[in-house]
Amino acid sequence: xxxxxxxxxxxxxxxxxxxxxxxxxxxxxxxxxxxxxxxxxxxxxxxxxxxxxxxxxxxxxxxxxxxxxxxxxxxxxxxxxxxxxxxxxxxxxxxxxxxxxxxxxxxxxxxxxxxxxxxxxxxxxxxxxxxxxxxxxxxxxxxxxxxxxxxxxxxxxxxxxxxxxxxxxxxxxxxxxxxxxxxxxxxxxxxxxxxxxxxxxxxxxxxxxxxxxxxxxxxxxxxxxxxxxxxxxxxxxxxxxxxxxxxxxxxxxxxxxxxxxxxxxxxxxxxxxxxxxxxxxxxxxxxxxxxxxxxxxxxxxxxxxxxxxxxxxxxxxxxxxxxxxxxxxxxxxxxxxxxxxx
Amino acid sequence: xxxxxxxxxxxxxxxxxxxxxxxxxxxxxxxxxxxxxxxxxxxxxxxxxxxxxxxxxxxxxxxxxxxxxxxxxxxxxxxxxxxxxxxxxxxxxxxxxxxxxxxxxxxxxxxxxxxxxxxxxxxxxxxxxxxxxxxxxxxxxxxxxxxxxxxxxxxxxxxxxxxxxxxxxxxxxxxxxxxxxxxxxxxxxxxxxxxxxxxxxxxxxxxxxxxxxxxxxxxxxxxxxxxxxxxxxxxxxxxxxxxxxxxxxxxxxxxxxxxxxxxxxxxxxxxxxxxxxxxxxxxxxxxxxxxxxxxxxxx
Numbered sequence: 265x266x267x268x269x270x271x272x273x274x275x276x277x278x279x280x281x282x283x284x285x286x287x288x289x290x291x292x293x294x295x296x297x298x299x300x301x302x303x304x305x306x307x308x309x310x311x312x313x314x315x316x317x318x319x320x321x322x323x324x325x326x327x328x329x330x331x332x333x334x335x336x337x338x339x340x341x342x343x344x345x346x347x348x349x350x351x352x353x354x355x356x357x358x359x360x361x362x363x364x365x366x367x368x369x370x371x372x373x374x375x376x377x378x379x380x381x382x383x384x385x386x387x388x389x390x391x392x393x394x395x396x397x398x399x400x401x402x403x404x405x406x407x408x409x410x411x412x413x414x415x416x417x418x419x420x421x422x423x424x425x426x427x428x429x430x431x432x433x434x435x436x437x438x439x440x441x442x443x444x445x446x447x448x449x450x451x452x453x454x455x456x457x458x459x460x461x462x463x464x465x466x467x468x469x470x471x472x473x474x475x476x477x478x479x480x481x482x483x484x485x486x487x488x489x490x491x492x493x494x495x496x497x498x499x500x501x502x503x504x505x506x507x508x509x510x511x512x513x514x515x516x517x518x519x520x521x522x523x524x525x526x527x528x529x530x531x532x533x534x535x536x537x538x539x540x541x542x543x544x545x546x547x548x549x550x551x552x553x554x555x556x557x558x559x560x561x562x563x564x565x566x567x568x569x570x571x572x573x574x575x576x577x578x579x580x581x582x583x584x585x586x587x588x589x590x591x592x593x594x595x596x597x598x599x600x601x602x603x604x605x606x
Numbered sequence: 607x608x609x610x611x612x613x614x615x616x617x618x619x620x621x622x623x624x625x626x627x628x629x630x631x632x633x634x635x636x637x638x639x640x641x642x643x644x645x646x647x648x649x650x651x652x653x654x655x656x657x658x659x660x661x662x663x664x665x666x667x668x669x670x671x672x673x674x675x676x677x678x679x680x681x682x683x684x685x686x687x688x689x690x691x692x693x694x695x696x697x698x699x700x701x702x703x704x705x706x707x708x709x710x711x712x713x714x715x716x717x718x719x720x721x722x723x724x725x726x727x728x729x730x731x732x733x734x735x736x737x738x739x740x741x742x743x744x745x746x747x748x749x750x751x752x753x754x755x756x757x758x759x760x761x762x763x764x765x766x767x768x769x770x771x772x773x774x775x776x777x778x779x780x781x782x783x784x785x786x787x788x789x790x791x792x793x794x795x796x797x798x799x800x801x802x803x804x805x806x807x808x809x810x811x812x813x814x815x816x817x818x819x820x821x822x823x824x825x826x827x828x829x830x831x832x833x834x835x836x837x838x839x840x841x842x843x844x845x846x847x848x849x850x851x852x853x854x855x856x857x858x859x860x861x862x863x864x865x866x867x868x869x870x871x872x873x874x875x876x877x878x879x880x881x882x883x884x885x886x887x888x889x890x891x892x893x894x895x896x897x898x899x900x901x902x903x904x905x
Binding site for chain 2: 382383389390392393394400407514518556562566569
């Protein structure tokens, strides 16, 4: 890592300290959700933006990560009352949060590897619907596998381990790993596949292996995000990870611009804060005594439609924002222009 | 357990459910055939149809036929409107752009319903003589089941006549085969696409009435699963093909009912998972479906 990146990392860390001491619980929670959404969006970008496979399975992988990590971090005492039918070794297991999170991510990635074998033979629309089907399958399993998941009741009373530092740390790891991956031969192969799979294959790129890599790494970080989310909200049910979550992450990705990591960060931040603000407006707003629930989701949906019509490639249009270089003037790259209107 | 009456009963159930899937799948398949768009908002039009039917049943003294027909007309209009506002500006855009837009349209319709009517489920009560059970020989079925199947078959027969005998219908098939060539032959593709949306949405509204009558309650998210399953049905039959959608709808209806009816009851909770596993199998073994049009592009 160069000096520049370290400087910005230190700056962000300082800001986070400031945020932690100045902001009240509500704003800290919103900030935590921003970071979780950054993890989700950046990881979905690897599959959808760089490898070009339009997956809608992120909620499924989140769900897997959240459930496994929840079972691993719950103290044995609460497991004995909540899930008495758990196998004894699992019932007595209590792992540190970070281990449970990583295992949740790994399980999500393994499921992606197994499901990827049939699903990644598809492209385009078929892949989108098959991954959406995966979400339905995961939900049905979570509802019916009651010995492990408590069925529709869900698991509550998760230890509230998730704080700003965990989500920030994982967001940094996610951005760093995906950045390095995208700017490696693997990433270039993925982009070649996105542009033209046949041409890439003709050039000797192993198309299936690279698509699989993108799918599994994306799923890994979705699992991580699910684990973080579960330990933030402290309760998970099969319906927590619904189509709505997938849709919102896709919106963040598309608004920021597919194929741009900084775009994903911008998109996730904007599309978390704006709806959160609107939701507060929504609860206080009413039309002739009639509450306007759902208004914020409608505004999000209309926004995305307008983005699709007028600025199809998102705010950053696949480019990256370059932060100003502070230490090495010679190599300072010109900053990318951010356009806000079509 | 597997006595003849039981099996016959399952066949009747499969036929009813299959009729619903077939009607929804037709709408998806004709739109996909022309635009290569998976219209995720299609299931939500089914929901709108069900709400309209309930409103008419509760608030007016209209005959039942009107409570089915009026929503079909209105929802058909809504479908055309959605196409005009959301999809037409995207003509020629990448497939993913249209896919995302249809997700957004779906969200707008669902949340619009929540905003105006609340997210609470509502009971969908039908007149007593429709729910009454009839016994013919060994099987029993409600009048609604019989009406649903008859209506579905009738609508499909009408649709078949439409696409084989009328100018617009023939133009529609031409567009599904090759949109560019059809346009070069002087076909007004915007008109054809509007017809496709109107017909598909009207059929979805009819299916919405049957679905709501079958399950007895309606809520703003009710369209998601039937919409998704109908897509599975369309893929099984060969997406883009109208007979394929009908075949796929009935095949899916039968296999879902048989899965629940003939396997151990512990498994019945997994029926939705089974449907999507079936989709994966079909896509692996015969990615173009059973009655492929052959016009499916790679990509």
